[in-house]
Amino acid sequence: MIPAVDLRAGMAFVQDGKLIKVLEASHHKPGKGNTVMRMKLRDIRSGATYDTTFRPDEKFERAFLESKDVQYLYNNGESEVFMDLETFEQYELPHDSVEDEMLFLKENMNAKIQFFGDEVIGVEVPNTVELAVQETQPSIKGATVTGSGKPATMETGLVVNVPDFIENGEVLVINTTDGGSYKSRAK
Numbered sequence: 001m002i003p004a005v006d007l008r009a010g011m012a013f014v015q016d017g018k019l020i021k022v023l024e025a026s027h028h029k030p031g032k033g034n035t036v037m038r039m040k041l042r043d044i045r046s047g048a049t050y051d052t053t054f055r056p057d058e059k060f061e062r063a064f065l066e067s068k069d070v071q072y073l074y075n076n077g078e079s080e081v082f083m084d085l086e087t088f089e090q091y092e093l094p095h096d097s098v099e100d101e102m103l104f105l106k107e108n109m110n111a112k113i114q115f116f117g118d119e120v121i122g123v124e125v126p127n128t129v130e131l132a133v134q135e136t137q138p139s140i141k142g143a144t145v146t147g148s149g150k151p152a153t154m155e156t157g158l159v160v161n162v163p164d165f166i167e168n169g170e171v172l173v174i175n176t177t178d179g180g181s182y183k184s185r186a187k
Contacts, residue, residue, distance in 0.1 A: 002062045004037045004054035012044065012063040012116070019044040019063055019116055028053075044121045047097055067112040067124060072105045082113055082123070090121055098123045103158040104154045106131070125176050130154055130186045132171050136162065149182075 005027070012021045024040040032183065036053040043049075052140040069084040070091065079092040080102060091113055095102070101123045105111060136152035152162040152172075160174060162182045171186040 001059040003056065004039075004058045004060065005056035007037070007039065007060070012065055012139055013060040014063050016151055019121065021122075023049065027056075035113060044116075063116055065121070066115045066117065070111055070113045070123075072107060072109050072111055075102075080123075082111070084113075085110070093120060093123065101125050103154075103156050103180065104129050104131075104174065106156055127177050128173050128175055129181060131158065131169050131174050133162070133168055136166060136168060138167070152182075 002011075007013065007022050007025050009022055009024055012019060021042045021044050022039060023042055024038075026038045027035065028038045029035045032094040033145070035056055037056055038051070038053050040049065040051050069085045071085055073081045073083050073090070075081070075095065076092070079094055080098055082091045082093065083089070084091070091114075091165070101111075104125045105123075109126075109129065111126065113120055114122045114124055131154040133152045134155045137150050149161045149163055151159050151165075152166060153159050154172075154174065158174070158180050159181050160172070160182050162172065166182075166185075173186050175183045176182045
């Protein structure tokens with residue numbers, strides 16, 4: 001059992017028979033009253049997200065997730081197909097359940113599939129990925145890194161705010177841990 005105060009983003013727990021993943025967790029002390037834990041949670045099986053609060057001393061059964069290294073192969077129309085890098089076994093995940101993660105993956109990229117027992121529950125993408133800029137506004141002469149930036153659509157459909165000097169076709173390093181942000185140009 002794990003107390004609510006120890007739950008962090010990325011952890012999973014079981015509540016009322018549901019497998020729940022913590023998306024965000026923060027400690028909140030209101031002016032009056034007791035401290036509470038504010039959480040943004042996702043029901044892994046249904047995909048529903050919701051906000052809630054817990055008392056810091058509430059306890060939950062921790063769900064231990066196992067990961068396997070996989071390679072993203074292709075989209076077969078309604079599912080995303082991944083291959084285990086050790087056994088070459090293929091896993092099909094419904095597109096709806098991994099839609100957000102697919103913004104960071106293109107064919108032949110490595111990732112991890114998460115399991116709860118024998119049940120496949122999701123995909124974990126690397127902390128950074130390299131993606132090409134598909135479309136952005138023309139660069140501005142004399143633009144510097146300190147400018148406000150401009151939106152750029154990456155080859156996977158992800159929209160990222162990039163510096164003004166970035167042009168179409170450039171390959172960028174994208175940070176996936178914060179939902180997708182420009183980190184640097186790829187070497």
